[in-house]
Amino acid sequence: MRTGASAIIIGNEVLTAKVTEANGSHLISRLRERGVLLHSVHFVLDDVDAIVEALQLARRKAKWVFTSGGIGPTHDDVTVRAVALALGRPVVRLPEMEALVKLQYGEGATAEAMRLADAPEGAELLYQAGARYPVLACEDVYLLPGVPQLFKHQLETVLARLPVTAVNIQVLYLSASEAEIARVLDQVALAMPDVAIGSYPNFDPEQDYRVKLTIEHASAAPVAEAVQRLEAVLPKGCLLRRE
Amino acid sequence: MRTGASAIIIGNEVLTAKVTEANGSHLISRLRERGVLLHSVHFVLDDVDAIVEALQLARRKAKWVFTSGGIGPTHDDVTVRAVALALGRPVVRLPEMEALVKLQYGEGATAEAMRLADAPEGAELLYQAGARYPVLACEDVYLLPGVPQLFKHQLETVLARLPVTAVNIQVLYLSASEAEIARVLDQVALAMPDVAIGSYPNFDPEQDYRVKLTIEHASAAPVAEAVQRLEAVLPKGCLLRRE
Numbered sequence: 001m002r003t004g005a006s007a008i009i010i011g012n013e014v015l016t017a018k019v020t021e022a023n024g025s026h027l028i029s030r031l032r033e034r035g036v037l038l039h040s041v042h043f044v045l046d047d048v049d050a051i052v053e054a055l056q057l058a059r060r061k062a063k064w065v066f067t068s069g070g071i072g073p074t075h076d077d078v079t080v081r082a083v084a085l086a087l088g089r090p091v092v093r094l095p096e097m098e099a100l101v102k103l104q105y106g107e108g109a110t111a112e113a114m115r116l117a118d119a120p121e122g123a124e125l126l127y128q129a130g131a132r133y134p135v136l137a138c139e140d141v142y143l144l145p146g147v148p149q150l151f152k153h154q155l156e157t158v159l160a161r162l163p164v165t166a167v168n169i170q171v172l173y174l175s176a177s178e179a180e181i182a183r184v185l186d187q188v189a190l191a192m193p194d195v196a197i198g199s200y201p202n203f204d205p206e207q208d209y210r211v212k213l214t215i216e217h218a219s220a221a222p223v224a225e226a227v228q229r230l231e232a233v234l235p236k237g238c239l240l241r242r243e
Numbered sequence: 244m245r246t247g248a249s250a251i252i253i254g255n256e257v258l259t260a261k262v263t264e265a266n267g268s269h270l271i272s273r274l275r276e277r278g279v280l281l282h283s284v285h286f287v288l289d290d291v292d293a294i295v296e297a298l299q300l301a302r303r304k305a306k307w308v309f310t311s312g313g314i315g316p317t318h319d320d321v322t323v324r325a326v327a328l329a330l331g332r333p334v335v336r337l338p339e340m341e342a343l344v345k346l347q348y349g350e351g352a353t354a355e356a357m358r359l360a361d362a363p364e365g366a367e368l369l370y371q372a373g374a375r376y377p378v379l380a381c382e383d384v385y386l387l388p389g390v391p392q393l394f395k396h397q398l399e400t401v402l403a404r405l406p407v408t409a410v411n412i413q414v415l416y417l418s419a420s421e422a423e424i425a426r427v428l429d430q431v432a433l434a435m436p437d438v439a440i441g442s443y444p445n446f447d448p449e450q451d452y453r454v455k456l457t458i459e460h461a462s463a464a465p466v467a468e469a470v471q472r473l474e475a476v477l478p479k480g481c482l483l484r485r486e
Contacts, residue, residue, distance in 0.1 A: 012439060012441055013441055013443060013457070014271070015271060015281045015282070015283070015284065016271075016275055016281070016459075017271050017272045017275035017276075018441070018443075018457060019443075020268070021268065024286075025263070025264065028257070028258060028259075028260050029260045032259055032260040033260075038258045038259070039258070039287070039288060039293065040258070040285060040286055040287045040288070040293065040297075041258065041285075041286040042283065042284075042285045042286070043267075043283055043284040043285070044282070044283045045282060045283070046441075050282065050283065050304075053300060053303075054283075054300075057296060057297075057300060060296075061293075072421050072442070072444060073421050073422045073425045074421050074424075074425045074428050074429075074442040075425070075428050075429045075432040075433075075440070075442075076432075076440070076441060076442055105422060109422070110422055110423065110425065110426065111426070112422055112425030112426050112429070113422030113425070115425070116422075147444065147446050149446055150446070178315050178316050178317050179316045179348055179352070179353055179355055179356035179359075180353065181317075182316045182317045182318070182353065182355030182356070182358070183353065183354070183355050185317050185318050186317075186318045186355070189318040189319075190318075196255060197318070197319070198255055198256055198261070198289075198319055199315070199317040199318075199319055200256060200261075200262075201315060201390065203390050203392060203393070214256070214261060216259075
């Protein structure tokens with residue numbers, strides 16, 4: 001069963017350092033705040049094949065896929081076509097979107113402007129207050145714009161429809177090295193495979209710890225149990241503090 | 244023929260917003276500065292299957308693949324195993340690396356510490372001044388550490404071995420909208436498919452332009468020709484300035 005989310009950030013400008021990418025990190029924070037599992041964030045060029053491959057890979061695991069960018073009217077905007085291809089649907093022109101394009105550009109809207117009304121067949125429009133265009137969604141692929149202000153706005157429209165999950169986390173700071181604790185971490189991680197245990201060495205001499213452990217689960221009880229197990233087997237005296 | 248590079252940034256901590264990711268953006272800047280084409284940057288979890296799939300996809304296009312993270316001694320460090328799987332090679336212990344691990348941890352190094360000496364069979368070690376361990380490389384997959392200071396250092400060791408390419412770019416700032424220029428952009432992009440033409444709308448009212456065009460190629464002459472063609476067909480008076 002597919003769970004959680006993935007994101008595909010589309011645009012040559014990101015991978016050629018022409019802009020400082022903001023949408024990926026914003027999405028990571030917001031999904032975390034809402035407890036949505038995020039499998040991957042994939043930055044790709046404005047290339048139909050690359051986007052199709054990224055979509056197909058993302059959809060093998062993720063229930064919800066967000067794309068960022070590539071939905072304007074110019075030659076380098078190929079996201080709609082790529083999503084349609086990945087989903088095996090033709091691209092069609094949506095009358096509701098045509099009406100919105102004409103609202104913006106007038107009855108004399110150019111053929112290129114009308115491309116903004118194209119979508120994979122069967123796409124759904126998620127209307128939202130304070131935005132010129134609705135979010136385009138198709139089989140839980142959400143086509144968001146690359147412009148950060150618009151991306152943020154449309155992301156919230158989608159997030160409001162997804163379930164919120166609690167995240168329970170405890171953090172342990174240790175004075176021991178990763179090599180010294182690896183064996184007991186293995187034991188606990190193996191005994192409680194559903195609990196996510198992260199181990200992060202510190203190389204900053206201004207910090208007092210050598211390893212930070214994160215212990216995480218949707219419920220509080222398994223986190224408490226894993227912490228208890230860890231405290232029982234970690235080298236004596238190496239626990240500096242818990243957060 | 245495979246060309247350019249791709250990167251795979253590995254770690255639950257990135258996708259759960261526990262750290263602000265720095266390696267991806269640093270790599271994007273440095274590859275750009277050296278004119279290395281970058282196809283993709285893929286953030287994935289500490290999961291063998293996810294890393295294997297990301298590697299296989301990246302290697303279909305990219306000649307050089309950089310991984311970041313997952314090469315420590317703990318249970319969540321699975322990059323070596325995943326790279327070995329993706330390349331169809333067994334994991335072996337490298338005597339040269341064993342010697343370095345013992346230098347760090349002494350003859351009593353734990354079995355877990357010795358995992359740092361594991362590598363895909365046939366891996367090459369790229370030695371570098373000022374670092375405890377060499378870079379692990381195998382079939383042009385470079386396994387870099389996730390800790391930003393170490394990542395930066397090891398990235399330079401690899402970059403010093405890759406060819407440097409010039410990037411020629413011109414930027415045009417326009418007062419016309421994307422919809423108004425899309426048709427002529429199509430024409431020029433179609434006529435000169437090797438020139439990368441990017442079109443970026445501006446939504447910041449503090450800026451004076453509506454669209455920024457970037458015109459880019461390894462050589463200067465095609466850039467100059469594309470700019471000349473664009474200037475000839477863009478709506479009269481819409482070019483604010485060239486950079």
